[in-house]
Amino acid sequence: MKVGIPRGLLYCKYNIFFHSFFEELGAEIITSSNTNKNILNNGVKLSVDEACLPIKIFHGHVSSIKDKCDIILLPRIMQIEKNKYICPKFCGLPEMVINNIPNMPKTITYPIYYHSKYSLKNWALKAGLNITKNIPKIFRSYNIAIKNQENYDTGINILSSNLNIALLGHPYNVYDNYVNMNIVNILKNLNIGIITEEFVSEDDKNKYVKELFKNPFWSFAKNSYGAAAYLGSEHKVDGIIYISSFGCGIDSIIIDLIKDKLRDFPILILKIDEQTGQAGFHTRIEAFTDMLERKCI
Numbered sequence: 001m002k003v004g005i006p007r008g009l010l011y012c013k014y015n016i017f018f019h020s021f022f023e024e025l026g027a028e029i030i031t032s033s034n035t036n037k038n039i040l041n042n043g044v045k046l047s048v049d050e051a052c053l054p055i056k057i058f059h060g061h062v063s064s065i066k067d068k069c070d071i072i073l074l075p076r077i078m079q080i081e082k083n084k085y086i087c088p089k090f091c092g093l094p095e096m097v098i099n100n101i102p103n104m105p106k107t108i109t110y111p112i113y114y115h116s117k118y119s120l121k122n123w124a125l126k127a128g129l130n131i132t133k134n135i136p137k138i139f140r141s142y143n144i145a146i147k148n149q150e151n152y153d154t155g156i157n158i159l160s161s162n163l164n165i166a167l168l169g170h171p172y173n174v175y176d177n178y179v180n181m182n183i184v185n186i187l188k189n190l191n192i193g194i195i196t197e198e199f200v201s202e203d204d205k206n207k208y209v210k211e212l213f214k215n216p217f218w219s220f221a222k223n224s225y226g227a228a229a230y231l232g233s234e235h236k237v238d239g240i241i242y243i244s245s246f247g248c249g250i251d252s253i254i255i256d257l258i259k260d261k262l263r264d265f266p267i268l269i270l271k272i273d274e275q276t277g278q279a280g281f282h283t284r285i286e287a288f289t290d291m292l293e294r295k296c297i
Contacts, residue, residue: 001026001027001028001070001071001131002027002028002029002030002068002069002070002071003022003027003028003029003030003069003070003071003072003073003108003131004030004031004032004062004065004066004068004069004071004072004073004105005018005019005022005029005030005031005032005072005073006031006032006058006061006062006065006072006073006074007031007032007033007034007035007061008032008035008054008057008058008060008061008062008172008176009054009055009058009075009090009093009172010075010077010171010172011172012154012171012172012175012176013154013171014075014077014114014149016145016148016149016152017145017146017148017149018073018075018145020141020144020145020148020149021124021127021128021141021142021144021145022073022131022141024137024140024141024144024145025128025131025132025137025138025141026131026132027131030065030068030069031065032061032062032064032065033064034177034178035057035060035061035176035177035178035179036178038060038064039057039060039061039063039064040056040057040060040178040274041060042059042060042063042064043056043057043058043059043060043061043063044056044060044274046059046060046063046100046101047059047096047100048096048100050247051089051096052089052245052246052247052248052273053179053245053246053272053273053274054170054172054173054176054179054245055089055093055096056274057176057179058093058097059096059097059100059101062074062097062101062104063101066101066103066104066105067103067105069105070105070106071105071106071107071108071130072104072105072106072107072108073107073108073127074093074094074097074098074107074108074109075090075093075112076090076091076093076094076109076110076111076112077090077112077114078090078091078111078112078113079113079114079115079116079219080114080115080219081114081115081219082115082116084216084217084218084219084222085217085218085219086218086219086220087170087218087220087248087250094107094109106130108127108130110123110126110127111123117146120142120146121139121142124138124139124141124142124145125138125139125142128141128142153198154171154175154198155196155197155198155199156184156194156195156196156198156199157194157195157196157198157199158188158193158194158195159193159195160191160192160193162191162192162193162293163191163192163193163238163239163289163292163293164192164193164194164195164236164237164238165187165192165193165194165195165237165238165239165240165241165289165292166194166195166196166197166227166228166231166232166236166237166239166240166241167183167184167187167194167195167196167241167243168196168197168224168227168228168240168241168242168243169224169242169243169244169251170220170224170243170245170248170251171220173243173244173245173272174196174243179272180243180270180272181276181278181281181282183241183243183270183281183285186282186285187285187289190285190286190289192289193237195231195236195237196227197223197224197226197227200226200227200230200231204226204230205222205223205225205226205227205229205230206226207226207230208225208226208229208230208233208261209222209225209226209229211229212225212257216254218250220250221250221253221254224242224254224258225254225257225258225261228240228242228258228261228262228267229258229261229262232258232261232262232265232267233261233262238266238292238295239265239266239267239268239288239289239292240258240262240265240266240267240268241267241268241270241285241288242255242258242267242268242269242270243270243272244269244270244271244272245271245272245273246271246272246273247273255269266288266291266292266295268284268285268288270284270285
């Protein structure tokens with residue numbers, strides 16, 4: 001059986017788990033290509049205008065592989081840590097895709113509570129039964145997938161003797177090179193060091209998150225705020241670049257909280273949507289890094 005896995009949204013974080021699980025079950029994995037112009041354009045046509053760029057791109061990824069597989073994974077990721085949620089659009093993502101894209105194959109849409117091993121194992125059982133009726137094999141595949149995911153390191157930590165910048169935002173904006181105009185390479189070519197929130201410990205994040213009037217309801221918000229507050233307050237970096245999807249409600253709140261906490265600390269907010277042009281993007285990054293260099297002289 002051919003299982004389709006779209007290379008969008010949180011694929012960048014959990015691809016090892018999904019690939020390992022279905023491959024161990026004996027399925028052939030069909031993944032979409034890296035985000036490109038065709039995927040973006042198709043996604044824009046298929047999704048509603050009000051959707052943010054990552055959701056539109058996910059539609060494009062699904063559309064590009066829907067005719068190549070027998071069943072397609074539409075991850076309904078509800079939680080990745082206890083008592084916190086991620087973007088509300090993830091909850092209804094499968095229905096959004098199924099209703100927007102015609103002639104969809106069979107789909108796997110069971111809710112995923114990644115922080116709970118019991119719930120995740122239950123998801124694996126339900127998803128695995130679409131591939132095989134061998135329950136012991138499903139649980140073996142699940143255990144292997146969990147182990148492989150735990151051994152998988154994400155994040156960027158390339159420090160420079162020149163300047164260092166914290167690159168923050170939702171993971172699918174930070175790690176999709178087409179969406180962010182290959183910002184990592186732009187910074188590398190400018191001899192700028194990069195660190196992402198994965199390399200800030202939970203203790204360091206929580207130290208500053210606890211100062212807020214109320215603990216953030218969303219996991220990505222907590223991670224972005226905690227990392228920004230720690231790296232900026234402790235002067236671990238020279239500046240922060242925050243990549244944000246146009247119209248993202250969560251980011252609109254967290255960015256204001258970060259600015260309020262760090263006050264005069266250099267922060268560049270890069271808003272992205274389907275109209276974002278590479279030239280303007282590059283110019284703003286160069287101007288920001290030039291300003292940081294002058295400040296350090």
